[in-house]
Amino acid sequence: DQQVKQNSPSLSVQEGRISILNCDYTNSMFDYFLWYKKYPAEGPTFLISISSIKDKNEDGRFTVFLNKSAKHLSLHIVPSQPGDSAVYFCAASTGTYKYIFGTGTRLKVLA
């Protein structure tokens, strides 16, 4: 009963191009969504978030889009850089100190 799914375990993108990471969820009660980035042997670090009352949030090269009717969110990285190579997790919350994480997508940005 995985409520947050990242169906692409890996993604390779050329440097300078756009990276699009996708996340689907099943629980319509989720009201807050976050993206985390994780390097090997480190803990996840926060990247960007979005509230369910919005459909887009932008921070520099990172933009998160939320489509509530499709229960889908995506993270766009433009332009992609080699330092962006990491595992990206999406997470969702109903605002009760409980966060459900997806299984992650490994992004490789090729120089």
Place this chain on the structure above:
Amino acid sequence: DTAVSQTPKYLVTQMGNDKSIKCEQNLGHDTMYWYKQDSKKFLKIMFSYNNKELIINETVPNRFSPKSPDKAHLNLHINSLELGDSAVYFCASSQATSGGAETQYFGPGTRLLVL
């Protein structure tokens, strides 16, 4: 200067032993968490503590006992370790705001291997 620190980083032990993992945060946050990342890389919440009070316990076996002596610390004690407990355990903290709009700060993880 580490915001969220965990000790030890690596832990190798025999089945049946009891072990503890310590977590400390110096961010002044009032909420702390323990997560388990298993071999399939699935990051799953185990416990949430707010102001030293247990808020979330995600059907974790009672061999796992978290203890929060103060808001800056959340330790995890595991009794009678089993092979399936082998995983990476992450501690995290956040500052509660209304509506659950909190950013969690994670520690570097503790890699536990049970033989």
